[in-house]
Structure formats: structure tokens, C-alpha cells
Amino acid sequence: MKKLFDTEIKSNVQVAENIFRLEILSQELSEIAKAGQFVQVKLSDEFTLRRPLGIASAKNGVVKIFYRLVGRGTKFLSTKKIGEHLNILGALGNGFNTNVTGKILLVGGGMGIAPLLSVAEKIPAVDILMGGKTATEINFWIKEFKNEVGKIHITTDDGSRGSKGFVTTLLPEVLEFENYAAIYTCGPEIMMRGVAQIAVENNLPCYVSFERRMACGLGACLSCSIDTSNGRKKVCKDGPVFNAEEVFPLKPKKFESNFSFLKDKPEFKIFAGDCLEAEIVFERSPNSCVKLVRTAMEACVKWLYDNDKKFFTNTNNEDKLFVLMSSSAFAVAVGKNLLKKIHHCRISGNKAIHNEKDFSFEEGIRCLSNLFDFVQWIDRNYGKNYQPRTFEVEKIPN
Numbered sequence: 001m002k003k004l005f006d007t008e009i010k011s012n013v014q015v016a017e018n019i020f021r022l023e024i025l026s027q028e029l030s031e032i033a034k035a036g037q038f039v040q041v042k043l044s045d046e047f048t049l050r051r052p053l054g055i056a057s058a059k060n061g062v063v064k065i066f067y068r069l070v071g072r073g074t075k076f077l078s079t080k081k082i083g084e085h086l087n088i089l090g091a092l093g094n095g096f097n098t099n100v101t102g103k104i105l106l107v108g109g110g111m112g113i114a115p116l117l118s119v120a121e122k123i124p125a126v127d128i129l130m131g132g133k134t135a136t137e138i139n140f141w142i143k144e145f146k147n148e149v150g151k152i153h154i155t156t157d158d159g160s161r162g163s164k165g166f167v168t169t170l171l172p173e174v175l176e177f178e179n180y181a182a183i184y185t186c187g188p189e190i191m192m193r194g195v196a197q198i199a200v201e202n203n204l205p206c207y208v209s210f211e212r213r214m215a216c217g218l219g220a221c222l223s224c225s226i227d228t229s230n231g232r233k234k235v236c237k238d239g240p241v242f243n244a245e246e247v248f249p250l251k252p253k254k255f256e257s258n259f260s261f262l263k264d265k266p267e268f269k270i271f272a273g274d275c276l277e278a279e280i281v282f283e284r285s286p287n288s289c290v291k292l293v294r295t296a297m298e299a300c301v302k303w304l305y306d307n308d309k310k311f312f313t314n315t316n317n318e319d320k321l322f323v324l325m326s327s328s329a330f331a332v333a334v335g336k337n338l339l340k341k342i343h344h345c346r347i348s349g350n351k352a353i354h355n356e357k358d359f360s361f362e363e364g365i366r367c368l369s370n371l372f373d374f375v376q377w378i379d380r381n382y383g384k385n386y387q388p389r390t391f392e393v394e395k396i397p398n
Contacts, residue, residue, distance in 0.1 A: 005029050005088045012080050015140040018069040020078050023062055033058035035118040036095025036209055036241045042087040043076050056114040066114040093240050098122040102181025107167050107195050109187030113141050120148035129153040135161035168194035168273045175202050194277050196244035206244035210235045249284050258372050258395050271299035283397040286364030287352045293367040294349020341370035
């Protein structure tokens with residue numbers, strides 16, 4: 001059911017840097033909204049298009065929405081005061097199935113954590129694994145979820161709270177100690193793809209909530225269409241929740257990767273998942289692979305700076321990848337030939353991210369091989385029980 005609502009703002013407060021929590025009063029909307037659905041918010045006559053915002057909570061006549069300041073529209077929304085009114089179209093899309101038996105594991109990253117709160121409110125047995133860049137980005141989420149879930153597992157990129165790393169780093173460990181019926185996930189697409197792959201390797205159903213730019217929110221404009229195993233579908237109408245196997249090319253079982261040895265080296269867990277995922281997505285497209293090779297390369301470089309004091313020569317304390325890789329200490333340590341390979345992955349990754357180039361299979365393999373050489377160098381100099389290995393093209397999924 002969808003309809004227009006004239007709603008009153010109950011609160012609109014900043015809960016973290018550039019993140020706001022909006023609460024609106026609407027008894028009917030709170031009753032019809034399902035977990036994982038979204039609304040289209042009319043900001044004012046000044047803005048032609050409505051803004052799609054996910055429903056994080058809907059109960060007792062109050063609908064809760066979290067949003068990040070990303071442009072003129074959300075900046076305007078952040079100025080709205082208590083008692084002002086918002087015209088809202090909702091509830092839209094197909095959400096998560098909450099009529100389930102067994103315990104569900106929620107996995108969220110960044111603002112993708114928001115719609116999972118609505119799931120936690122409607123399913124009695126849920127745990128959550130949440131990830132953010134820093135403790136300040138994750139702390140307010142913990143307060144929101146603490147009364148709605150059983151266990152809360154936390155990762156942060158910098159290790160300031162919970163485990164250092166990403167949700168995909170900790171997920172296999174979480175699955176070892178609990179029997180879950182399914183995984184529901186929302187966050188960056190790369191993160192969800194990694195979660196979905198781990199789910200299929202553990203024979204677990206996985207459902208993902210996609211985020212796309214939307215104009216109408218009703219399936220008429222086709223701006224949010226995506227490719228699926230069942231043809232083109234619209235995120236706003238057919239989703240935003242999909243079965244992971246419908247939208248991601250997943251391997252039905254674990255395969256022997258060139259980077260499989262990293263699974264037995266806990267000292268490298270901060271970048272192991274990114275390396276493995278980069279090789280997995282080669283099957284989807286070389287461009288996706290090259291993007292993730294750059295992500296993995298960056299994680300490797302930052303690992304060196306975190307674990308070897310001789311690299312602390314950057315007086316500006318910048319953590320940008322190019323600056324870190326351009327320091328004299330880094331260049332001397334890795335040597336001219338390996339440095340050239342590392343920079344090749346950085347430059348190629350940037351082009352893939354900004355869609356400046358379509359990469360061939362051969363170029364994708366070259367980036368994977370360069371990443372492998374760098375990881376081998378790290379293992380030889382810093383790892384335990386080092387064994388020389390060679391890169392095998394035959395191991396790359398295709």
C-alpha cells in the first residue's frame with residue numbers, strides 16, 4: 001500500500017558527523033510500513049524531485065529515518081525544524097521477509113545499517129554485525145540497536161571500536177559460533193557482494209538491499225534498473241531487497257584462490273578478504289576486479305604503515321594512497337620493479353572506479369598478478385612460516 005502523507009516533524013537531530021536522525025509523526029504510515037521499504041520525501045517546491053530515504057523504524061505512530069548530508073537536498077532537509085511538515089509518498093518497494101523461523105544475522109555497513117533496524121524491530125531473534133570507518137561513526141548505531149538485537153558484533157576500519165577491518169573480515173568467525181537461518185545485508189555493493197559470497201560458501205540464504213539513484217520511486221522512469229539473473233529489474237519496485245544469487249555471480253563453493261594462503265595468516269587478516277574478493281569478482285568483469293585490486297593494494301600499503309615504524313616518514317601525516325606510496329622509505333623498501341607494479345594497480349584502479357576505461361581480461365590478470373607479487377613481498381618480510389609461491393592464472397574464476 002502506498003499513499004501520500006502530510007507528516008509532522010517530531011525531531012531532526014545530528015547524531016554523528018554529517019548524519020541526521022529524522023522522526024516524523026504518522027500513525028498510518030508507521031502501521032503499513034514493512035521492514036526494508038523506503039519513502040519519497042518532497043522537500044519543497046524548490047526541488048523538482050523527491051528524495052528517496054529508507055525507513056529505519058516504524059512503530060507507535062513514529063517513523064524514523066537516517067540520512068547523510070551529501071548534497072543540496074539533504075542539506076536543506078537538515079534545516080527543517082520540529083513542528084514543520086513534510087509531504088511523503090510511501091511506503092515503497094518490497095522489503096525483507098520478517099515471517100521467518102530461526103535466527104537471522106543482519107550485516108550492515110555505513111548508512112546501510114539503517115534499514116536493518118526495521119528488521120530487528122519485527123523479528124524476535126536477530127544478531128547484527130555492523131561496520132564503520134571509526135568509533136564515532138558506529139557508536140550511535142549501537143545505541144539504536146542495543147534493545148532490539150541479541151549480539152552486536154562490531155568492526156571499524158581503524159580499529160577504534162570492535163575488530164579492526166571490515167565486516168567481511170569478521171563474518172566467517174561470527175558464523176562459526178552460531179547457527180543462522182539466513183543473512184540480511186545492506187551497505188556498499190562491494191561489501192554486500194563479499195557478504196553474499198561468504199553466505200553461499202556456508203550454505204546460507206542471503207538477501208541484499210540495494211541503493212540506487214531514483215527519480216520517481218514507482219518504477220516508471222527506469223532510472224534505477226539493474227541486471228539480474230531474471231532480466232532487468234527496478235530497484236524501487238522489484239526491490240530494494242533481492243535474493244543475493246539473483247544479483248551477484250556467486251561461486252557455489254569455495255575455490256582455491258591464489259590468495260587462499262592468507263586465510264591461515266591472521267597477521268594479514270586486514271587485507272586478506274579484499275585480496276580474495278578481488279580474484280572472485282574477476283568472473284563478473286575485469287573492471288570490477290581492477291577496482292577491488294586497488295582497494296586491496298591500499299589495505300596492504302596501510303598495513304605496512306601500521307606495522308613498521310620505518311615507514312613513518314610522512315611529515316604531513318596524510319593517509320592518501322598516492323602520498324603513502326610516494327614516500328622515499330616505501331620506495332626503497334619495495335624496490336623499483338615492485339613499486340612500478342603497485343603504482344600500475346593504483347592508476348588502473350582509479351580509471352576503473354571513474355569508468356575511464358574498459359579493461360580486458362589480460363589487463364585484469366596483470367593487476368591481480370601485481371597484487372599477488374606485493375602480497376608475497378609482505379609475507380616474505382613480515383609473515384610467519386613464509387613459503388615461496390607462484391601466481392597461477394588457472395586459479396582465476398572465469
